[in-house]
Amino acid sequence: MANIISEETIEYVGILAKLELSDEEKKQARKDMARMLDYIDQLNELDTEGVEPMSHVFSVENVLRRDVVTGGDMRDALLANAPEEKDGMFVVPRTFE
């Protein structure tokens, strides 16, 4: 493997993704990520001069909707998925202001 992922990088990526990894999982993740970057390096060998990065697979453009209310009140159905609810709202751990 040409790429080496540092422990700090895995730690940082873990924080960004809100993942708590065990030492064993971190080791595995470092290996996986190094392999991914190796593959990217391989792709980079191609000459992509003047080629626009592709973000969409299908060449569909301008899918728009009219500004007309179609959604009804789906509160109960949506709250049914919530681990906890109160007064018609989702309850989450206290956030800092």
Place this chain on the structure above:
Amino acid sequence: MGKEKQYETVIGLEVHVELATRTKIFCGCSTAFGGEPNTHTCPVCTGMPGSLPVLNEKVLEYAVSVGLATGCEITRYCKFDRKNYFYPDNPQNYQISQLYLPICRNGSVEIETKDGTKQVGIHEIHMEEDAGKLIHDEWEGCTLVDYNRSGVPLIEIVSEPDMRNAEEVIAYLEKLRLIIQYLGASDCKLQEGSMRADVNLSVREAGEAYGTRTEMKNLNSFRAITRAIAGERERQIDLLEAGEAVIQETRRWDDERGCSYAMRSKEDAQDYRYFPDPDLTPVRISEAWLAERKAALPEFQTEKKIRYREEYQIPDYDIEILTGSRQMAELFEKTTALCGEPKKVSNWLMGEAMRLLKERGLDPEDIRITPSNLAELIAMTNRREINGAAAKEVFEAMFDTDVDPARYAQEKGLLMTHDTDALTRAVKQVLKDNPKSVEDYRGGKEKAIGFLVGQTMKAMHGKADPALINGMLRELLSGEAKFDA
């Protein structure tokens, strides 16, 4: 110690404007304000897996119109990007926004400063979705989330760091607000959050490179913005003078305490890992569609002022105020078209309308009087069916509930009496009852006539024409006649 250092303040703004669409940016949920929590929600705006966002065409239309009105280049091929962060106000864990190909770029607006006009550059305008509202439950020690606002369309207008003081910032915001209100794209109310301005500020010694900037949030009024700018300038200068560095951070303004503090909420790491949103298709803007948008732009204040000066004989001061709101300008133009008396229409709007707006704590945009009713009221006063005081009473009723002026005046008994016999009797009685005033007037005290008119008006229960009374009094008083017999 050498001479004191001269610091320059450098300010750029990020202005979020809530667009006046009926539905959200990517789903058909209503944007109506004040609904019960979570009753304007669906799988799209609550970030359910598998839901598919579709762009509201009105959002695109408004964003492009604001761009055209601020001289921006319109991006003909634009896309949406995901801005990734974890916070419960956004259940998708990313906000759909635009980073790489924003809809508008490189515009500017002209502001008036004490040193003349100045261009404030607009770096870009992009479309994005608003987040939900967090309500802190102090009792339970938890946070409650209402997603009614989640997915409400916003445009973010990012200025260049072209402003140097609070006055310029306010002038810029007022100009933006006026343009957007004229377009009908938003009501732009800072207090209600439909316009939110984040202030990016740094200081530098004259002639030096830009310093490190901070971003200030939670500014809900022009006053708060002014105070926050003064406070942050001072805080940064103090740091520099003490040999410390300004840290690039987001700060929250506390208007009650008059100070700001660093926010620790949204991020441990300000790394948003933007990437193009694959669920939303790119938008390609055709020349034909763009031409339609250009043709649909309204006449803005600058052009209106020039036309008003040519078309209506009213003072510049009136023109400035009347064109300061599209609703006001429209009411003025339409009423004038009906009655042909611009000065009278202007007087009503500049006087009574402004007084009532202030008294009721309303903005000119809230005015609900119809042109036909105002024209009718003016016609009634012209036909001498109603006197000035009664007309003001009718105007107030029209202002509050848009009543029909003729019917209202009739019902409230505000119409002037045309019973000249009754008026003559009243005038004679007043002259008889007030010999002192009669004597004063004849002795050269012009003011005494006012008192006599007032007394007659009182006797007529306010339903007489003061000009007519005045004329009758003068005529009767011009002779030698005695009235106390």
